[in-house]
Amino acid sequence: MLHISYEELLRLAVSYQYSGIFHADIMINGQPGFVEVLIQDGQSFDILSVPAPRRGESWETMLAPLGRLYWKLIAPETSNIAARNEYHAQLLQVNQVTQQQQAQARAQEAQHRYQAIPRQKIQLSPDQLRQLPHRYRTVYMLIDGYRTPKDIATILNKTIEETDQALAYLHQQNIIT
Secondary structure (H helix, E strand, C coil), X not given: CEEECHHHHHHHHHHHCCCEEEEEEEEECCEEEEEEEEEECCEEEEEEEECCCCCCCCHHHHHHHHCCEEEEEECHHHCHXXXXXHHHHHHHHHHHHHHHHHHHHHHHHHHXXXXXXXXXXXXXXXXXXXXXXXXXXXXXXXXXXXXXXXXXXXXXXXXXXXXXXXHHHHHHCCCEC
């Protein structure tokens, strides 16, 4: 156990190129808490305290008024820093898996959409066809039961999203299947 200030702890770590986790119990504004400093190769790598410094306050300004603290070296498995970092790593891993699953689902859905072949449900008369907005009319006229949405988009020199929008409208109007 070391009875030194935060600044002295950092100077000592630098001079001995120390690596480890130091823990000190603190009392700030009558509230009990703790501070842990992760030091790697003599450099302060991570720090965690409860309570945390206020907005705009640094670790040094928060810990300086406390003077000398009783610092003890602790094992990583008992460290709050290690627990926090492990929790964040698990959370990050879960988020990455979820994002990968969502990307795969979107890719499968898009592939299905691009490969689905639209068919005309009803044959529109020339008057009915003229009532459709031009962007939907051109898509409707290319639906022959063989072309995929991707083919139609290529022929019209439109994006697949624009073509999908037109197909969705025509489907909603119960004109195509």
